[in-house]
Amino acid sequence: MFVKSISATNFRNFRNLEFCFKEQERHIIIKSPNGTGKTNFLELLYYFTYLKSFRAVSDGELINKGENYFSILINYDNDEDNEISVKYLNKSKEVVYNNKKIKRYSEIFGKYCSVVFSSDDMLIIKGNPNYKRKFFDMFFSIIDIEYFYSIKNYNCVLKQKNALLKNKSFDKKLLEIYNYQLAQYINIIQQKRDEFIKITSKDFNDKYLEIGDYNYSAKIIYYPSIKIKEFTQENIFNFLMECCKKEVELGFSFYGVHKDNYQFLLNNLNFNSYASFGQTRLASLIMKTIQADNYKKYNNISPILLLDDVILELDNYRKVKFVSKIFDYKQFFITISDDTLLKIFEKSSYLSFLEIIDGKIQKSNFN
CATH class of the missing domain: 1.20.1050.90 (RecF/RecN/SMC, N-terminal domain)
Structure with missing residues (x-):
């Protein structure tokens, strides 16, 4: 499974977000100061799996302050192109999967799959x-x-x-x-x-x-x-x-x-x-x-891995061994707050760097 593009309006601190990923951008490192929205971005990518946040919050709490709705859309490749969009307004959720309106969550259950690694684990x-x-x-x-x-x-x-x-x-x-x-x-x-x-x-x-x-x-x-x-x-x-x-x-x-x-x-x-x-x-x-x-x-699906600054507590030897295991997945996103962790990912041929500034995502180079 591979995320090709993601967009969001009024989701958390992302008022108007649009971003595309190239085929070679599979191992994605997000490095930005705390409070800029790194976890919010992982939350956005995760939302399409269960149509809810991995945090203990309601859908209403995901709306950007001062607004009354959020809308999000993901395009991903799982042997073929797929698209899921969600709009939340007035405590009502509208979900569309490949241009078909979804009435029950079970209709798209397992269609998009992600696994989040967080401190709460x-x-x-x-x-x-x-x-x-x-x-x-x-x-x-x-x-x-x-x-x-x-x-x-x-x-x-x-x-x-x-x-x-x-x-x-x-x-x-x-x-x-x-x-x-x-x-x-x-x-x-x-x-x-x-x-x-x-x-x-x-x-x-x-x-x-x-x-x-x-x-x-x-x-x-x-x-x-x-x-x-x-x-x-x-x-x-x-x-x-x-x-x-x-x-x-x-x-x-x-x-x-x-x-x-x-x-x-x-x-x-x-x-x-x-x-x-x-x-x-x-x-x-x-x-x-x-x-x-x-x-x-x-399920014969390689889920998207979402890692929220979770390997810091491991010693360097076990960090390297753990990261070597997630390289087997087609795409993962990991947030980090320590520059020394960048060396662990140097062997990857699919490495890409992102940073978040004022609710916008942009490519960067931390090498």
């Missing part, structure tokens, strides 16, 4: 269960369409069930129907999570040893919230029905895949208590690399 390793579930749900949804629909439908039914439980006085038959539907989705989601984590854990260990050059073993453990001897849809349903009394008292659904957890271990010890900052940063970078590798493996 440390939370994949050390964050709360909700953050980890969110990461793995997005990861698995891109590579398995059944997982995508199962988690989407599960969350929809769960919301309905929680509204019912909150009411206290409800139709018991309706609760039974919700539990029956949830059992169906839990059966699919939990088995797929277990399957994917076993594969991902092996990749995680192999890459951690290769890039980190440590004499440590690393792995990921999946902890489902529903633990029953024989995992079938019928047994899951029976378990949920047995838990009804407790959930009625609590006023919300306490059991299900929305309560599952993942744990990262280094030498069989929790990363939270054992790993150094640098080791944790490397682990987060490896997880994002595995995510990108799986997009290529399962």
